[in-house]
Amino acid sequence: MTHKAAAGAWLARVRRAAGLTQTDTAWRAGITVRAYQAIEAGRHPTPKTLQAIATALGLDLACRRHLDRLIHPPRTAPAPPPTEHLRQLLAHINAPAWVVDPAWTVLAASRSAPVMPANLALWAIDAAAKFDDWHRVSADLVARTRSTLSWYETPGEPVPAVIAAVRAASHAAELAWSAGHVADVPHREVLAFEGRPLTLHWATLGNDPSARLVVVTGADPRHASGGTRSPATQTAAPCPPSPATAP
Known part of the structure; x- marks a missing residue:
């Protein structure tokens, strides 16, 4: 699974846990249902859209950081100190x-x-x-x-x-x-x-x-x-x- 697909899958988990449908989330984020469905399917959202979805789902700072990293991983692989x-x-x-x-x-x-x-x-x-x-x-x-x-x-x-x-x-x-x-x-x-x-x-x-x-x-x-x-x-x-x- 790519990171973009992982981000979409994670959003779907969070949305379902919040008791929201894709339509509910899209409406709260101010985007079309089709656009939101594409994001859960792995499409790369714009930073503005990502922020709107995070707000729509009520994500706290830890979740927002996690979502940002899923789309743009900061590191290639773990590299512990000697x-x-x-x-x-x-x-x-x-x-x-x-x-x-x-x-x-x-x-x-x-x-x-x-x-x-x-x-x-x-x-x-x-x-x-x-x-x-x-x-x-x-x-x-x-x-x-x-x-x-x-x-x-x-x-x-x-x-x-x-x-x-x-x-x-x-x-x-x-x-x-x-x-x-x-x-x-x-x-x-x-x-x-x-x-x-x-x-x-x-x-x-x-x-x-x-x-x-x-x-x-x-x-x-x-x-x-x-x-x-x-x-x-x-x-x-x-x-x-x-x-x-x-x-």
Whole structure:
């Protein structure tokens, strides 16, 4: 599938999740139904038309960035920094931390990181029963992994394979995928693992998600109940809004 076709397919998912027909969306965007149908089929829209469609569908900033990247991928393929550079970075972090690629494959780990499988997403699937809020964790995992697909002309097979594995392991993740959810900003959130609240910190190293930093620390006592997102995290919620991943 070309990126333009992928953009059209994603728009169709978002539109259906919003309960809109092609006619509804075209009317809201101020274009003809035939023009909108052509865009969902893979035609390249003008920037003005793309903006109008994004507004018609109520897309937030993360979704708008994702749509722009689907049509104009910023990178050819993932290009993580040299492993030695990542190890030097992690040497200064006194907490369990990992650097992962777009498919969540571990590129480097801190000295405090426990021994884990080579892929954090696949490990999370295996440990699903230990998360108190697996449905939210898995839906967010799909939304964040999907956002990496739009960065590259050729993201590689591991990314779609990981998405498929998470979708197969969680109904909430499948719903999030079907609704077109995307999340792409650095954030922190508190979740409960084996009944213990932990804080996950996520950040992208560099200008694209070729390398992402994941750090685990103790929970802020103010959010010790687990499953709480900080104000900075609110912008990381999947888009568009949907009851699909609600508790």
